[in-house]
Amino acid sequence: MAATHGIAWTFGDHINTEAILGSGKEENWGSAMDGVLAYYDPEFARKVKTGDFIVAGRNFGTSSGRPAGEILRQKGVKAVICESSSMIFYRNTWNIGLPVLQCPGILGKVKKGDEIEVDIEAGTVKNMKTGEVMQAEETPWILLEIYRQGGMLGWIKGRRTEYKTLEQA
Amino acid sequence: MSGQTLTEKILARASGKKEVSPGEIVIAGVDALFMHSPSYKFRHFEKIGGVKSVWDGDKVIVAAGHHMFLPSNQDYADAVTFVRKGCKQYGIKHLYDMGTGIGHYLMVEKGHVWPGAIAVGSDSHTTAYGCIGCLASPMNFETTEVMLSGKAWFKVPPTIMVKLEGITKRGVSARDVAQHVLGIIGPDGALWHAVEYAGSYINRLSIQQRMIFSLLTTEMGGMCGMMESDDLVLRFMERRSRQAFEPVYRDSDAQYARILEIDVSALEPQVAIPPQPSDTKLLAEVEGVQVQQAYVGGCTGGGIDDMRMAAEIMRGRKVDGEVRMIVVPGTREIFDQMQSEGLVDIFANAGALITPPYCGPCQMVCVGHLGGGEVMIGTHPRNLPGRAGKDTAIYLASPYSTAAAAVAGEITDPRKYL
Structure with a gap:
């Protein structure tokens, strides 16, 4: 997949999943969509555009295991790039089909509103204003494989014959 | 070959390897899968199509009453109805319905996990079952795949050892001690790590009080938090475990990323x-x-x-x-x-x-x-x-x-x- 350009929305450390997808909203996505990250940036839910990126600090997506990445994907976010990510959020979100790159030092190199270029396969992030390129940590091979199939559901369908629990065509 | 931690030994056994090292990706067989609200996973099944059943109906546990003792509105009631129907349709044998309790206590109380087992669960507090020496790790979206394959992948974590010694003052409880440890390690001090707890303080606690430590490990970012099984655990398991098991114990020369030694005797309420x-x-x-x-x-x-x-x-x-x-x-x-x-x-x-x-x-x-x-x-x-x-x-x-x-x-x- 080729590199994509977009605008960065920046967030600090320890952004929790409840602040992305509010408690009790899993069965009520309409109202959840309006409140995404409102506690940390009230503008975000209204102004985020398809193709934008989230650039965040340490431990992004901490706390509850709810699939909060799905609501970011539906908001049009193309990738989350953070200093580090909570394990559950990281695994969930790649499986949803939305990449999360752990890129130590990123928050010092990208400001809110900066245009960045992200290459998921190469794990690189370029700040178009400064020209500086940062290298993210290596993504586990299995997640890249899942991502290439569009996420977990595509990955399962593509390997259908490996499951005794599925009817075969 | 250097010594292995409890975490490494359980992961190695479940993935058919002699030993594993931090950073390695392993695919392990799962002994128990916990879910509190699997409705959207069942919707995944509909999208995949042709799902006959889960891999082993005896190993999938659904606690529909985890978040609510009764539905407080029709959206929730409909979600629970959908879950009940899905459990029947896909051959899930263990459904704990309204008013039965918190899934994490039930998993241990009803013997769905045992020392040396691997459990995964859709709730971030799935680390709880580490209190009996089970490697228990949260994963949410992916539980759909685990239901179909009975397997899960793990990135072998480095291990932090927390040794707790001494006796607390009157009026200071296990929660105070666990809160103190959480404060020291911090919200991401155990990110992508395992945390193992040991020491005479831990061994004097009941199983439910040990669970406070294993469970709060998730608030440090930990992949799992656990303690070795001892006589108390083995006696408890005799009456409850749903299958015979062979516990796993750490090597005395295991390698740790960090060792914390804490004396609890002077600790004040936290x-x-x-x-x-x-x-x-x-x-x-x-x-x-x-x-x-x-x-x-x-x-x-x-x-x-x-x-x-x-x-x-x-x-x-x-x-x-x-x-x-x-x-x-x-x-x-x-x-x-x-x-x-x-x-x-x-x-x-x-x-x-x-x-x-x-x-x-x-x-x-x-x-x-x-x-x-x-x-x-x-x-x-x-x-x-x-x-x-x-x-x-x-x-x-x-x-x-x-x-x-x-x-x-x-x-x-x-x-x-x-």
């Missing part, structure tokens, strides 16, 4: 202040903060020991007129034990509200919502933004301290009531 479970302070620093709700329950405070501690404070006293005190046993078995010990009467006479077993107002999905500007103190694990509505504050503390706040109407040192 509290987590908003908005992070790891924002640990001495309770003395927040004395006088007024509270409108006090909650004894949750997966770190719904055990029988927690109920005994809170009852010790409430015996012969009344809940303050400005406070709602909510007491929620973790499971029906815990509730039965409370009844036989007379604890239910103590709470009722004090003016506390007792609900059927469930997660309680840890997050506001059933009853017990806070109003704007209100403050709650509770024994549950989380106080993060978005869990309790707008403009609210949650303090986390021991059952002693929570009950003391219910009596005083403000945060206060519980030892004056003991």
Whole structure:
């Protein structure tokens, strides 16, 4: 997949999943969509555009295991790039089909509103204003494989014959 | 070959390897899969199409009553109906329905996990089952795939060892000790790590009190938190485990990323202040903060020991007129034990509200919502933004301290009531 350009929305450390997808909203996505990250940036839910990126600090997506990445994907976010990510959020979100790159030092190199270029396969992030390129940590091979199939559901369908629990065509 | 930690040994055995090293990706067989609200996973099944059943109906456990003891609106009622139907359709044999309790207590109490097992679960607090020497790790979206394959992948974590020695002062509980450890390690100090707990302090605790440590490991970012099984665990498991098992023990020369040694004997009551479970302070620093709700329950405070501690404070006293005190046993078995010990009467006479077993107002999905500007103190694990509505504050503390706040109407040192 080729590199994509977009605008960065920046967030600090320890952004929790409840602040992305509010408690009790899993069965009520309409109202959840309006409140995404409102506690940390009230503008975000209204102004985020398809193709934008989230650039965040340490431990992004901490706390509850709810699939909060799905609501970011539906908001049009193309990738989350953070200093580090909570394990559950990281695994969930790649499986949803939305990449999360752990890129130590990123928050010092990208400001809110900066245009960045992200290459998921190469794990690189370029700040178009400064020209500086940062290298993210290596993504586990299995997640890249899942991502290439569009996420977990595509990955399962593509390997259908490996499951005794599925009817075969 | 260097020694292996408990985590490494369990992962190696479950993935058919002699040894594993931190950073390696392994694919392991799963012994138990816990889910609290699998409705969207069943919708995944519909999208995949042709799902005959889960890989092993005996190993998939659904706790539909985890978040609510009864549905509080039709959306929730419909979601539960859908879950019940899905469990039947896909051959899931263990469904704990409304009012049965918190899934994490049930997983251990009903013997769905055992020492040396690997469990995964859709709730972030799945790390709980580490209290009996089971490697238990949270994963949510992917549980759809685990239901079909019976396998899960792990990135072998480096291990942090926490050794706890000594005996706490009167009025200082396992929650205070665990809160202290969480404060030291911090919200991401165990990110992508395993945490193993050991020492004479841990071995003197009941299984439910050990669970506070394994469970709160997730608040440090940990992949799993556990302790070796000992005689207490093996005796407990004799009556409960659903299958024969061979426990796993760490090597004496295992390699750790970090070793923390803590003497608990001088420790004072602790509290987590908003908005992070790891924002640990001495309770003395927040004395006088007024509270409108006090909650004894949750997966770190719904055990029988927690109920005994809170009852010790409430015996012969009344809940303050400005406070709602909510007491929620973790499971029906815990509730039965409370009844036989007379604890239910103590709470009722004090003016506390007792609900059927469930997660309680840890997050506001059933009853017990806070109003704007209100403050709650509770024994549950989380106080993060978005869990309790707008403009609210949650303090986390021991059952002693929570009950003391219910009596005083403000945060206060519980030892004056003991």
